[in-house]
Amino acid sequence: MPKNSSQQPKIQYVANAPSNIAFLKYWGKDGKQWASNDSISMTLSKCETITQATDSSDDRVYLHGEYLNTDSKHGRKIYRHLQFLRTIVGVEQALEIHSHNTFPLACGIASSASGMAALTIAALACWTRSSNLTELAAAGYPLAKLAALARQGSGSACRSFWGGIVQWERGDSPATQRTYQLMPANDWQLADVIVCAQSPVSKDISSSAGHALAQTSPLFTVRRQGMPEKIKHFRQALQQHDFVQLGMLIEAEALEFIQVMATSTPPLSYLTQDLYDLLAFVRACRQRDNLPAYFTVDAGAAVHIICVADVAEQIRQKIQRNFHNFMIIVDKIGAVPRLHSRPAGQDSN
Numbered sequence: 613m614p615k616n617s618s619q620q621p622k623i624q625y626v627a628n629a630p631s632n633i634a635f636l637k638y639w640g641k642d643g644k645q646w647a648s649n650d651s652i653s654m655t656l657s658k659c660e661t662i663t664q665a666t667d668s669s670d671d672r673v674y675l676h677g678e679y680l681n682t683d684s685k686h687g688r689k690i691y692r693h694l695q696f697l698r699t700i701v702g703v704e705q706a707l708e709i710h711s712h713n714t715f716p717l718a719c720g721i722a723s724s725a726s727g728m729a730a731l732t733i734a735a736l737a738c739w740t741r742s743s744n745l746t747e748l749a750a751a752g753y754p755l756a757k758l759a760a761l762a763r764q765g766s767g768s769a770c771r772s773f774w775g776g777i778v779q780w781e782r783g784d785s786p787a788t789q790r791t792y793q794l795m796p797a798n799d800w801q802l803a804d805v806i807v808c809a810q811s812p813v814s815k816d817i818s819s820s821a822g823h824a825l826a827q828t829s830p831l832f833t834v835r836r837q838g839m840p841e842k843i844k845h846f847r848q849a850l851q852q853h854d855f856v857q858l859g860m861l862i863e864a865e866a867l868e869f870i871q872v873m874a875t876s877t878p879p880l881s882y883l884t885q886d887l888y889d890l891l892a893f894v895r896a897c898r899q900r901d902n903l904p905a906y907f908t909v910d911a912g913a914a915v916h917i918i919c920v921a922d923v924a925e926q927i928r929q930k931i932q933r934n935f936h937n938f939m940i941i942v943d944k945i946g947a948v949p950r951l952h953s954r955p956a957g958q959d960s961n
């Protein structure tokens with residue numbers, strides 16, 4: 613007998629999924645959700661999406677308490693993914709979804725990775741009546757399967773399932789893509805000082821549209837040719853815990869990513885002048901003050917400063933003193949998603 617029968621209180625299935633920041637970027641696709649190259653990311657800890665799913669008479673999605681229309685910008689992607697998942701599971705049950713991020717929406721921190729990961733877990737948990745990730749795996753949805761499904765909603769979401777440092781391998785075909793952990797979260801105390809817009813910034817071109825433009829850049833082919841060597845170096849730096857080497861690779865990759873976007877047709881840029889100034893400031897902190905910190909960027913108006921946890925607060929203070937119109941979030945390397953269930957109406961996370 614299902615736990616959610618009409619005699620019993622409705623059960624909410626609540627998933628927490630972390631965001632991630634790519635050190636080596638997924639930028640460009642060779643087909644639907646088939647990445648043009650491998651990518652490597654650090655799972656975040658504080659920046660996560662919390663999504664709850666309950667049975668409903670029709671699909672209803674709320675983001676930060678606000679109802680989303682099926683044709684709204686965020687709504688389209690979410691309802692489409694929900695429908696995709698429903699087809700995979702082979703159920704008809706509609707769901708009510710409530711989702712919120714622990715970081716502000718549209719301020720330059722990518723929410724699609726954590727958002728699609730949390731939605732995938734919560735929806736499947738509700739349909740299979742799974743109250744934790746072990747039950748969900750027993751119902752036929754282990755992490756690898758969840759990651760592959762979440763990737764269909766947003767590519768970077770597949771890197772949010774493993775914790776620590778994660779590689780997404782493109783494989784020889786869309787079906788052989790896989791993601792796995794390169795290093796557990798407790799192996800190296802890395803941090804991410806995120807400097808982002810204080811109020812929502814609307815993006816002219818979404819990252820999904822940006823992927824399609826990547827191949828118009830003359831640098832794209834060169835980038836692809838250099839990938840095997842680059843991946844080897846990233847993995848070596850991680851294995852050896854060589855922060856200087858890792859940082860230099862992270863920054864070189866961020867600059868290459870910026871250049872590919874700048875030379876696409878039409879050209880793309882997500883950074884404001886202040887944020888470009890911040891890139892130079894990070895380099896100056898390193899050279900002048902000997903602070904081990906390296907920048908990276910994403911498809912948004914934000915700069916991520918990667919450092920070891922010990923110096924994160926010092927970096928935050930320096931930025932706060934020199935740059936005034938930004939919000940600064942200090943996050944660190946994080947772990948795997950979580951799942952629990954509870955009777956509806958108990959809303960603490």
Ligand code: DP6
Pocket residue numbers: 633634636637638639645651722724725765766767768769819820821823910911
């Ligand atoms: C720049 O995962 O948002 O953040 O698969 O089209 O949803 P879709 O793209 P998305 O792309 C992320 C691009 C990036 C780099 C990265 O996270 O690797």
